[in-house]
Amino acid sequence: MTAASGKGPTRIRLGFVGGGRGALIGPVHRTAARLDDRFEVVGAVLSSNAEKSVADAAALGIPNGYGSLGQMIRAGGLDAVAIATPNDSHAALAIEALDAGLHVVCDKPLANTAPDGRRIARKVAETGLVFCLTHNYSGYPMVRQMRAMIEAGRIGKVHLVQASYRQGTLATAIETSDDIPARLRWRLDPAKGGGSHVMGDIGSHVHQLIRYTTGLGIDSVMAELGAIVPGRQAHDTGQALLRFANGARGQMLATKVAHGAENALAIEVHGDQGGLEWRQSRLDELTWLRNGEPQQILTRGSPYLEPLARQACRLPPGHPEGFHEGFGNLYRDFAEQVAARLEGREADPLAATIPTAATGLDTLLFIDACIRSSETGSWQKVER
Amino acid sequence: MTAASGKGPTRIRLGFVGGGRGALIGPVHRTAARLDDRFEVVGAVLSSNAEKSVADAAALGIPNGYGSLGQMIRAGGLDAVAIATPNDSHAALAIEALDAGLHVVCDKPLANTAPDGRRIARKVAETGLVFCLTHNYSGYPMVRQMRAMIEAGRIGKVHLVQASYRQGTLATAIETSDDIPARLRWRLDPAKGGGSHVMGDIGSHVHQLIRYTTGLGIDSVMAELGAIVPGRQAHDTGQALLRFANGARGQMLATKVAHGAENALAIEVHGDQGGLEWRQSRLDELTWLRNGEPQQILTRGSPYLEPLARQACRLPPGHPEGFHEGFGNLYRDFAEQVAARLEGREADPLAATIPTAATGLDTLLFIDACIRSSETGSWQKVER
């Protein structure tokens, strides 16, 4: 069945670039794409060696393998591509795909540099194609509930924001080891992994989560980025004080030296009428706080959720969803937007909140400001 | 690509029976089957009306629809079937499939009556085919960790067991409402839903979870089953005191009248050297308790887990997995066992713990003993 079949739901014909054997995020993309059966994976570029790419694709059950994106494009039959290669290659690949009229899913961060990010964002704007940046945490139902509640004014005017992402993966000097996995090695190389490893890798998630939930722009930052583990070149920790455009204040932390921290992503937003707290370790819960009233624990799947959250739920409350479903929600919303184009109809407006190239550019400009601030020891404006 | 292709992993050719539109568990089975791309869904029986079945299958992106299992079997091209119909039809369907040489995935409970369950179990034994009963909670990595730790003697000889499954779905007399969903209506009808609704529906999960984790047989029970909500015919609550074959003691609860309880499944097992606690609401955690030592919280994805648990993990710690992955682990283990048959090799021994027809029969015999006990107000032996 193809996208043109007309029977059943339209399935988007998708090609993968990157994310082959040994990759961290490749299997996640493939599982996320498969979750709702909205995609037909028709090809993959898993190596610059075409023969190896064919073999690797077959091993994954993907019918066709190619040595380059250009080759895959020329083979035809694609509606969209998903890019899961090292950050420094995103711009060239995304632009090539967009130029070929293909919709794009792209792994985060958008790029290693703001200029690269800006080129992608402009091309997306020019072509009008659908672009989804997989900041997957914005696919979680209770993160969407947080956004919807803040947008609906449930906590009043936002005045304080705290967010953090803690890992322990670089708590010791593992990069001096010989057996460091290849997937980690490129990330720690500033040329491939970006000027601030920790900010690009997980600080970008923190920034995007703040933006997604609060809708607020960050006006200026006072940051300190660097390597806490002696002898390390790559940044392993980034901290910043934040001033928001609406006058709110806040703080963020992204670190990989928090021993034993297991992808501990958390956000807490307070307004003048209440507060909301969410953390990945209890992803199906959202805590609503108001002075003088009992705390309320909202749970995924519940009937009282806002439409944006309800639409993102698959299972009843108490039957846990997880990372794959959150990631899958981005793929599903992307599929909905692409299918609407293919079918000549309006897309479901609830599918419209997926992170885009513009979102990703915002994050790169935020990281740039953090780097300038850390180098100068002074507050820096975030460029728009 | 078919199971015979030889390139890439073998994909099992699967047909679905039941679980069409409006069904509760159908979408879960399909997602679980899709999660690891080990199945090719080639057909489905979604209605006794063949035409409707074709249309419904198409709507789900399934290539072929049939009006009956026999029709689907005769169409050929199947390795296995998945049965997700009302409980009273499991025996006839499962036996028909097994007689046709097909491996079977069957939704729980195995059947509504012990004699039906025994017929299935015998047929499975006769044919030697692979049979997977989807007591999905035994697919959770930390439940598997619990089993492996108990088996390895980490808590010594088990002496106390407590387990419960609480829901609030029948906390009020919803069955008197006109708009009760069809998927609930058959469950509350003793003819289709079994002699004790709550025990068949969720008490069976509690029993299986106890058996799966402890490996212990239950020798006798003192139970009280019934309807707590006035005017209800179906059982909404089952409680039982338990005596285990090894001398351990315990207690279980299955209820649907616990207002606000969200599929609250929990188990706690204590031995003479330590204890283990697990609950679905924190499915990625397992608490290990020993007098005089700090509690340890083991987490999914961690390197220290036992092989049986590690094999069931897809994501690093802190990136939550959920219900679909647990369910999917049963489908994955089933696929491994079937693929090994198709490929003429030994299956991975870690794939061998999935619940089978024999497991399901044990549960039916336990429920029978509970019913007898509740009716007589006396301790009753569980038949073997």
Add this chain to the structure above:
Amino acid sequence: MTAASGKGPTRIRLGFVGGGRGALIGPVHRTAARLDDRFEVVGAVLSSNAEKSVADAAALGIPNGYGSLGQMIRAGGLDAVAIATPNDSHAALAIEALDAGLHVVCDKPLANTAPDGRRIARKVAETGLVFCLTHNYSGYPMVRQMRAMIEAGRIGKVHLVQASYRQGTLATAIETSDDIPARLRWRLDPAKGGGSHVMGDIGSHVHQLIRYTTGLGIDSVMAELGAIVPGRQAHDTGQALLRFANGARGQMLATKVAHGAENALAIEVHGDQGGLEWRQSRLDELTWLRNGEPQQILTRGSPYLEPLARQACRLPPGHPEGFHEGFGNLYRDFAEQVAARLEGREADPLAATIPTAATGLDTLLFIDACIRSSETGSWQKVER
């Protein structure tokens, strides 16, 4: 300053019986009595040897020591006595004190046998004196909130009750050890510790907590009591199915063989309109559950609490209170009742919920029914 001084709050002149050096509960009673400065401790019977008693009292900063309760009574100057001796001595001591016109605080359980308990209860009724049985958990603010909410109909008609108290203190055969502390030794001796150690020691708390919060009588029980650790004489585990007078159903567990369980007391009560959950490990929280609405976490010290709970709070929310404050609330309510008598005024009605001799007798009759049930393997009525 004495109770008669008229300046400042009346301080009750209190004498202690038992609870000297090495005792478990003695220091708790003394701290609880001291917490609100409503008592003046004027004497203590800490040994049958008067000289030793004087020395021990002095070591505790208590001005006078006596060799017997009679001696302390004859010395005069007392308003009340607190009894913290082994269970088998409660009846004689309490009756002696009541006969002397003294108000009594008595450690739980009321006695080892129902006849002893009945003698105390009758004497209390005859004399009209104030009697406080220190089932301390009913002093916790959030337990009082639970009682007040149920009484006010916030969860509708109670239909399901689950309660448990788990410890690990007897998870192994420690009584075979030579260095078992004396305070444990008498408790394991049926003559001093009662017919069912676990039920008298902690099962009594479970029963009282159920009664205190729900206000419901237990009509009949199906219990299994015994020793899970091989070779033990004393009961270490008690389990029971419960039928309530109003038709509700339930279950209870009291065990000392749950490795690593740290005084894990918990109760969950569901009605036809909602549920409430409380556990000692989060004593300052009470969870309110209603189908289709977010869970609410009520916290101690909050303005929305019922008067019965608010009156029991000392600190603002988030500044934790604990065991001493809960215990102290019983002493405070007792002091209020006694002071009201001394001052010839009405006592604060919120001080009226402390457990009494009648409460304690109910518990002993419940334990008797559990023992009969366990011995006969049949449901037994709880005597009134």
Add this chain to the structure above:
Amino acid sequence: MTAASGKGPTRIRLGFVGGGRGALIGPVHRTAARLDDRFEVVGAVLSSNAEKSVADAAALGIPNGYGSLGQMIRAGGLDAVAIATPNDSHAALAIEALDAGLHVVCDKPLANTAPDGRRIARKVAETGLVFCLTHNYSGYPMVRQMRAMIEAGRIGKVHLVQASYRQGTLATAIETSDDIPARLRWRLDPAKGGGSHVMGDIGSHVHQLIRYTTGLGIDSVMAELGAIVPGRQAHDTGQALLRFANGARGQMLATKVAHGAENALAIEVHGDQGGLEWRQSRLDELTWLRNGEPQQILTRGSPYLEPLARQACRLPPGHPEGFHEGFGNLYRDFAEQVAARLEGREADPLAATIPTAATGLDTLLFIDACIRSSETGSWQKVER
């Protein structure tokens, strides 16, 4: 019985200054002092009106009332005084008491200004008397466990510190209300409450907690302090990036605009071999994190605790302790130090960790650096 009695434990003769009716912290000081019966409260200055002071003292059961500290000193019979007056009066009162040869307990912060704090610290050094600053959180057993574990190298060299104290008490502009309690009014007045209300009131706790647990000096800060609620003069929120003397990095937050936050004090310290997390809402637990090993939850009262923590425990694990006990541990350690002086013996070295005037001065210098940093938008050294 007096300190000179020789029978039983020495009781310290204590006089209170401040903390009368309507005061927030006065009752806490009195309860903390009473908890272990190590003090005899002999007098109090509760008003500058001597007559009112006598009446108020009597109402609290305190035998003598005075119109000034001088008057109370001249009345004689004191070993120590406890000061719980507004911050701006601490210096004069503390110095007067020290000059009179009295040991001092003083509420935090030490003073409103660093010069005042320095005068007190010098006087303490000169006189050699015992001085206890009631940063009560350092009395919690699990905070002491954290300190002892870090000191013993259990997490290696500290490299990352995160700490926060969140309240919602000023989430709205309550100071514009007419019925704001007097105890709050002086705190919001910079003249009496200090240059940065939030930093003096709760930021001081955060700083002291960091110092107490890690033992590390803070070298420099980059802070932003201010009022988040429009129209407010007093600071309601303080945030700072921290550079430690040993090269560690960190962040702190003190805010009163976090709606619904209930004295949410938390600290997390990571070293190169592990991490430790503690929060007041679970005060009896300490989480020990190490990459690749299960998290361990250490609990108060457990046998494996370090001596510094064990000495601070009163109850077995699972029977919760709280705010009063933590506060009381400072009073107990203070009593031990004073009693040792009175008895001419060495004090228990485990009683030596109570915060002193030097500690309090450190905190004032930290706050000063934060104020300078916030005003200049630049990193500022903390003066020594």
